[in-house]
Amino acid sequence: MSESLFADASKRLARAMKYVSISDDALEYLKYPKASLTVSIPVRMDDGSLRIFQGYRVRYDDTRGPGKGGVRYHPNVSLDEVQSLAFWMTFKCAVLNLPFGGAKGGITVNPKELSKLELERLSRGYIDAIADFIGPDIDIPAPDVYTNPTIMGWYMNQYSIIRRQLTPAVVTGKPLSLGGSMGRDTATGTGAFFVIETMMAKFDCPPQQTTVAVQGFGNAGSVVAELLAKAGYKVVAVSDSQGGIYAKKGLDIPSIRRYKEANKGLQALYCEGSVCNIVEHEIITNEQLLALDVDVLVPAALENQITETNVDHIKAKYIFEVANGPITSAADRVLEAKGIYVIPDILANAGGVTVSYFEWVQNRSGMYWSLEEVNQQLKRKIVAETENIWKISQEHAIPMRTAAYAYALQRLGEALSAKGTRHYYAS
Structure with a gap:
């Protein structure tokens, strides 16, 4: 299912490309994820037995900023599914004009079958395995399916132990007491x-x-x-x-x-x-x-x-x-x-990553916002981009999905082309 999911996700670009001016080099970049990591996570279970879980993290594109995306715990998680979700995150961050690229992570597990202690060991083991792959300026995880603020708190704490310094900006969606943002959970x-x-x-x-x-x-x-x-x-x-x-x-x-x-x-x-x-x-x-x-x-x-x-x-x-x-x-x-x-x-569904961005900004500045401020900023940003995409949709008589992909493609194309294109080097 997941492999066809990525192929299916990629099809959405073909129609959108008719409405943007984007270099061949930029399109070539977007065909492939920048980096993919598969890890094995050993966990000592409560009964003393040992189980090995498969974990993944994909950073699809980081041209516009560090990777950003959640981590899901689900029995159907696979590398191909995570790659598809990272691909979507790349475009989602571009749609909202956030200074992030797209990333995603996951562990193949049914979390409902684990005790809370087993879940903590699994979560900390995941960070042990991917610590060199993430960071506040590299790739920033967040909650997704069957993960929550408590798990994000474990992530942040384990990463801080490994780095021997408090690093709240490495993950978003944390509990408020550990540097989380008001309004992130909703x-x-x-x-x-x-x-x-x-x-x-x-x-x-x-x-x-x-x-x-x-x-x-x-x-x-x-x-x-x-x-x-x-x-x-x-x-x-x-x-x-x-x-x-x-x-x-x-x-x-x-x-x-x-x-x-x-x-x-x-x-x-x-x-x-x-x-x-x-x-x-x-x-x-x-x-x-x-x-x-x-x-x-x-x-x-x-x-x-x-x-x-x-x-x-x-x-x-x-x-x-x-x-x-x-x-x-x-x-x-x-x-x-x-x-x-x-x-x-x-x-x-871009509200989550938008407030994750707000949380990241607050962690790095040390200045924290009220719930009213967070929701005001979220509404301002998401309504403005909704209006922009609606305008494109109406101008070209195209579906909102095509308009959104075209809008994101234009931003991604400009950033990728700024590195230099065939036209630049040939001339």
Whole structure:
């Protein structure tokens, strides 16, 4: 799956290249990752046995700055998948005009099977193995699927032990007490909310008349669902890896989030104070959620959720990719033919890396911002770039994804060409 994922990701560039002026040298650079690392991580388990886990880190491009990208813990992690995610991060950072290149990391593991002590040993072992590959001016990890601020704190601490100096800027998404930024834990969902609000105003869709389904009720999906509900949107369905819930009248998202955090599952509740009542709802699968007749669909789980096999069932009018790569290129073409607007991942979920940038800046300066300042800066930056991409989309009558890739390609091309091109040397 992952190898085809990278090939599929690369296809998005072909269409975008028609709308930019970029040198052949720059395109040649972007065909390949700059550096890829595969490591074996020995972990002594609680029962005394030894297990070896495979870990990866890919720095796809660092022309515009040090690599930046999360680390995911998942049974399906592979080098090819990590390379694809690093490729997307390269364009995501360029879209938001961040001084970073694209990187990504991962460990092939089911973290739910490990104790907390085993998870800490695995995390510190990963940093032991990749310490020479990362750094505040080289490559900066962050949270991703099944990683969190605690794990980022272990990363920072282990790296600091190895370097014999406190180095908070080596990783972002840390706990506040270890140099983390206000708003980083909710940044992906908050950024997505700002993008949705900006775009839905252009489509003349008032919140009170707009229905929403969110696939994936993790850190990003739950945050964007709650923000949309608070803004007046009718969130009618949410799901996690086990399945979902649907209520035509709308769901009380804050109550569901509290239940999820306490019970690790989904239940349609309405809570007033400490009193919660179960409300009428249907149990649905993730596939059924994707096919719901709603105005807005938010895939916020994993990649390859909408493919050729299920794209004909999609009824939503607008799709915002809060997950990385949830729609294949083949499905993209079908959605476009159906007149469904897709707001791509490299814009819609860029809030996380944007606030990671803010955290990195704060770590290096020693000056820390309030939550209000962080969210103001995030909104300013992500709304401005959304407007720029919308303008390109309208000028050329092209999908938002193509416009976003063209926008990022132009920035990447200028940076890569500044190194010198065939034209420069030939003349």
